[in-house]
Amino acid sequence: MEMHFYPIPCNRSYLLRNSMIRRGLTRRHLHVISKSKTNIKPASPTPLKLKPYILPLHDLGLAGPYTPIIFFYSNLQPLASKAIRPDLLKNSLSNTLSKYYPLAGKLSSSGSRVEYNDQGIDFFEAQVACKLSEFLEKTPTKDEEDGYGHLCPPGTIWGKLLSSCNLMAVQLNHFSCGGIAIAVSLSHCIGDALTLLSFLSYWASLCLNPDKKEKLVHLSPTFVHELQQSAPPSCNDDLTASEFSNSGAYTKSVLMHSVNMRPLIDPTLPKTTVGNLIASNHVPTTTMNETRLSTLIARMKKGKMQLKGTNSLVGKENMALVEKYAKTNHNLYLISSICNFPLYDEMDFGWGRPVKAAFVDIPMSNFAIMMDTPSGDGINTIIGLEEQDMKNFLADKDLLAYASFLV
Template sequence: MMRGLILFRRQLHVISRSETSIIKPSSPTPGNLKQYNLSLHDRMMPNSYIPAIFFFANITSSSDQKSTIANLLKNSLSEMLSKYYPCAGRLRSCGSYVDCNDEGAQFVEAHIDCKLSHVLERAPAKEHEEGLGHLFPPKAIWDKLNAEEQSSLVLVQLNHFTCGGIAIAVSLSHCIGDAITFFSFISYWAGLSRHSGEHQKILHLRPHIVHELQPRSIDNHNITFDYPDPEKYWITKEIVFQNCNIAKLKASVEIKDKLQGLKEPDYTRNELVTALIYRCLVSAAATSNSGEYAKSFLCQMVNIRPMIDPPLPQTRVGNFIDYNNIPTSTESETELNLLVERIRNGRKQLRENKNVDENTAIATEFRRSRRIFAISSICNLPLYEMDFGWGRPVKATIVDTLLADCIILMDTSSGDGIKAIVSLEEQDMKNFLDNKDLLAYGKF
């Protein structure tokens, strides 16, 4: 009986995709802006798509309304691409620049044979059967962009559900920008859709694009970076840390601080959840390794726009990130208060150290001798503020991760906690989910 129910649920998610459209910029890119050079740090990023999806309830009820929504999104995307003109171009095979040839973004419209509620609780994974992969265009979830095939740098799929809800799936090439760029891109698109013809209201969302490489001294087209592109072998889970449980965790750490005679720092939610997850990850890996704590390190990607002198605006397009690397070798080094202190010291050093290449070299050296756990946060970014004209999304999420041992933190939709997308190999995931500290504060 149960098996029949499972098969029935799977059959609900049959997709009917209409013909793919190519959305071109509403105005041509000027001749002097036709070549958008990628900085060394852009080229150091994995050449893959960053995927996010936004769910909206009870938007359409008729074919005319569906057509209106689709046309609104296409028209506003076209306007947006005239400002984010590199996103309408094509990456050249050398990988050092984008040909801003206005070839446009790929836009797919799909009809999903189920209600929106049937997919809202699915894991943020790419698998068709268990996750959200069928709501994206093919090869849009952390897949490598194929420069030889002149692939679009932006992939969009508009999904219509039988209940009238919709989901907008967006993937942007990482070579164009980081998470800040990605959400600035979508915010501007949503603003154009919401304020059609009233562009003065969204001037603050317009992108800042600098065409020249920064700095010129590292403009070496012969430099290439290769990231693995494995078939997915890891498991992806979503874990929620509600604010009430984070408060309990904070109280627990503060008690230990008092017992040790330490000054009580004002712990943030992000610091505590990051430290707790890393401690549980290292413990899970040790359990898989017969209890032996291996050399590991916590790698945090940090937005350095506000650290640059003068500070860059959040709408500055590109990959402006540095790495906060925290190595550990023993269980004692994963005590939460110690980890938070080292995280803070690392961020302080990043503000003082302008040599991003040096930090990248350190991370590269660590990768040779230690296991890396990459924990990134998009908390406080406008994930749930993407209003295209019919209200905020009922759910929004990044889907899956580039590799195993990657964790992405984001706010919950109601603002009552932090959600973590965790990707681990099967045995590590089993040990991780059995961790008593994780069970005390996380829900999955």
């Protein structure tokens, strides 16, 4: 299996400089010729009889930034001509919002619930004056003038959601070669990455087969407004004990891996369940020996097994756990994975599967996001580190032995 790392130092100028030196690239300008905006509302009004969508406690623990993802399509199949693609996307999006009705609503001023006002979502359309191949030849960052930011809905690259803003936004980008990129940003306060990908799977399937809605029942969303019962057991309860065991020779650290709880919670939930149904498998370390790969893997497996059978996420808020470790002076290392999630074959809107899917950026340092490669035989990992840590990472001989860096 191939592994590719996309290093993203927190010092953005270092990323650009390092990229140009390694590959001899000159700076490109991703010139957006024009951009328009349309508001897409649900095809049918949200029924008044529905109960308010109250955000679960584990969702309230999140800051609520947008999660931005982009899908690139180059060899477009003739099923949908260039002229009608936007209409196909808009019509199917409108019908999808009727199913995912909370996403067309508004976050209340308190941030605790979604109001069903059917305000819809913003759909941007941009004309880009470069070929898709030119853009894909290197991985840009969010704040380069030729970066991913121009391909995303304005203000949605890990930007914090305001109560007056949409919970989701979309941008369709047309490249000069005929290729396109579809960028979608979902507020993290209402759903995790699987929620976003489930939404996109339904939207793509409906766009591909608009007359076969009845066959999409298996892709329909499930809403869980409240999860009853007490807090689940911690997957690693040795945090308190580790605060007396640090000798000072090793800086305390903790590896935190986000786990999809839908198949682990009791009773199990459909994969299309909407919400932030994740928990952290956290492994604190206080000595260098505890960071050995075999030791970490064994503890992570044990932690995930302890999460199985959990009947509630109340009391297991991820941000609370992050704050707890920060107060005890642990260095935090976070990992999120969407491997084995619907990412490529399910994203055919009528013109083939995407040639690439990418998260735009990562929200902090010491953070990694893993995803499958388009071919399915490897893993792409986006890594964010401080500048000096990144230099050491890029020079690691063990990593270089089986992985490649794409900077």
